[in-house]
Amino acid sequence: MSTVRGARERARIEVTAAIKDEARRMLAAEGAAKLSLRAVARELGMVSSALYRYFPSRDELLTALIVDAYDSVGAAAEQADARAHAGGAAPRERWTAVCEAVRAWALDHPHEYALIYGSPVPGYSAPADTIAPASRVGNTLIGIVRAAHAGRGLALPPLPAALRPEAVRMTADFAEGLPPEVTAALVAAWAQLVGLISFELFGQFNRVVEDRAAFFAHAADQLAHAVGLPAV
Amino acid sequence: MSTVRGARERARIEVTAAIKDEARRMLAAEGAAKLSLRAVARELGMVSSALYRYFPSRDELLTALIVDAYDSVGAAAEQADARAHAGGAAPRERWTAVCEAVRAWALDHPHEYALIYGSPVPGYSAPADTIAPASRVGNTLIGIVRAAHAGRGLALPPLPAALRPEAVRMTADFAEGLPPEVTAALVAAWAQLVGLISFELFGQFNRVVEDRAAFFAHAADQLAHAVGLPAV
DNA sequence: TCCAAAACAAGAGCACTGCTCTCTGGATGG
DNA sequence: CCATCCAGAGAGCAGTGCTCTTGTTTTGGA
Known part of the structure; x- marks a missing residue:
């Protein structure tokens, strides 16, 4: 090798x-x-x-940096979860720990964050070798929710009929074992989490939100609620 | 003149x-x-x-386009709300109508969307003349929630103590008359809405979400629930 | 009405970019 | 030992944002 x-x-x-x-x-x-x-x-x-x-080109160099950035934020999320898990934290605390870790990573690496979650730079490029690193954070969140579900079960309002097949498919694809409602809520929560961080980082909260840490903490906790994680 | x-x-x-x-x-x-x-x-x-x-420079040209883009999406949101309002829609329906309008605008103008909600292009620039157009969509959402609040009142779980002063300040600044919990939830929902659209537009939902319309519709409805708008 | 001032357009030029091509010197491996 | 390969160098192309200088046209006041 x-x-x-x-x-x-x-x-x-x-x-x-x-x-x-x-x-x-x-x-x-x-x-x-x-x-x-x-x-x-x-x-x-x-x-x-x-x-x-x-x-072979500037874009290829950028792609390499993109992969590294995904791995970097993914590792940060996994470590935060592992720490919380080892400390005996409840799923909801693990969730917020991961959210805070992603935010902290973004504040520490704003340009790398912009590279992966901002507008795609060259038209758009998502080569095959980026998709595995790109899903590390998502998988971490899935793991937490799965643990909570295995623990005492999660109850969410039923899905609208129009979304049910899609939610079932998503579940089969990457969240085996979860109720479809939870899968759908989880994917949405992940996108929404990134939306919160992007707004803060890209200046959209200027003159709007001042105490960003407190605001984010509460929003992340609400997100945990939205995926069905019971309050501690 | x-x-x-x-x-x-x-x-x-x-x-x-x-x-x-x-x-x-x-x-x-x-x-x-x-x-x-x-x-x-x-x-x-x-x-x-x-x-x-x-x-005077390329960036100034881009700024002019940014202002126009904010105005364009703001007008789209306002029109969608006006149409829904005129049709006698309940607040929750007005909310989802605005969300759908913003998404539709984004899908129609992907590069303009990326310009305003993607990574800021030149280091970062938020000249004073962009802040008014930039808040049109937000103000539309505030108007809807305000109407709902005036109608029958909105009840949301109380805020954590750490966020309360900030929420009160935000309310006084741009959402006079709303309960602070609602203001905080509203700002978060706006950021989360953009997060959903960005994920779809920037390719983050590739190989994850297929039926984006159904997914978004449900997520937008859940967002309405999160700000306290009663189900129809 | 005339004329200085202001606005405008054009051209040349600077420093920079990504990328391609050709050429040379040295390490590699049969 | 020697043919092969390959890393690096250099020149060059087409493009970029931006500045400066030089004519030309329009404007508003004396």
């Missing part, structure tokens, strides 16, 4: 990593719009054309 | 409008990233430097 073939391979993965690191630095500093291949190359002491041996 | 001073003034506002129109066309066709001053000038048969007499 990862047998170190030779100096050449080693150098290649090293340079690739250096490029990504530098690019991530620039992304964090200035945002995706200001990230330029030439600047990255300049900073690394190479010429811009040499960089194309490692990434 | 708008007394036509002379041929010069007239020409100026005409050219300004032509520039914005062409820019909007390009925005709709290719997205904000591909909108270039030079291309606009080329299409209009002028040289790029001449364009700087009308807009």
Whole structure:
């Protein structure tokens, strides 16, 4: 597998990593719009054309950063859940812990957040290798709700007939075992959570919400309620 | 006021409008990233430097388009509400009508939507002249909830102590007369609504939600419930 | 009516971008 | 040992936002 073939391979993965690191630095500093291949190359002491041996285009570099960002926020969410779980937290507390972790990650990495949850940059690109990392946070939330359901069951109002087949399909696809109402509520809650964070991060709460932490905490708790997690 | 001073003034506002129109066309066709001053000038048969007499920079042009986009979606929301209101709809129906109108506008104007609710393009810019147009949709939703409150009153669970002062302040600032719990729920619901639309538009629902219309309809209805609007 | 001032358009140019091509020197592996 | 491959260099193309200078036209006051 990862047998170190030779100096050449080693150098290649090293340079690739250096490029990504530098690019991530620039992304964090200035945002995706200001990230330029030439600047990255300049900073690394190479010429811009040499960089194309490692990434076929600027968009490919961005895609690599996108995957990393998904993994980063996914890891943050999973760790927060694991910590809460280990501390014997109830499902509702685990839920809010994950929500807070995602928000904290977003505030810490605003440009990376914008890259993955803001407007898609190049027309739009969702290569196959992004879909697994992209679902880590969602899967974490599913895990929490599933645990709660296994614990004492979740009761939500019944779905409208028009949505029922879709909710059943979604459940079969990625939330096996959950009541369809819960699956639908969960997916909506996940989108809504990102909406809350985006509004805060993208300036939509300017002159509207001042105490963002308190506001978010309450909204996240209400979201937990909306997916049927019992209050502690 | 708008007394036509002379041929010069007239020409100026005409050219300004032509520039914005062409820019909007390009925005709709290719997205904000591909909108270039030079291309606009080329299409209009002028040289790029001449364009700087009308807009001091590319960002200023984009800001003008942002304001227009806010006005466009705001008008769509207001019209949908007016239609529902005229048809004798209950508050909850007015609410979902506005939600559907915003979603429909977004699907019709994806790049303009991305411009206003996606990641802010230049670092970030929220000039003073954008804040009024930006609040039209929000104000429409406030109006609906206010009417419902005046009608029979809205009852929501009490706020956590940590959020109460903030909710009271928000109420005094832009939602006079509403119970603070409702104000807080309303602001959250607005952000969450945009989160739902963004997920759909930005591809986050790919391989997750298929029947987006049914899904959204249910989510919007649940949002109405979350702000305390009684079911019809 | 005439003329200075202001507004406008055009062109050249700067510094930057992504990306392609060709060429060279050195490591790789048969 | 030597042919092969490949990383890097350099030049160059087409495009970008923006500035500065140079003519030209319109305007409003004396």
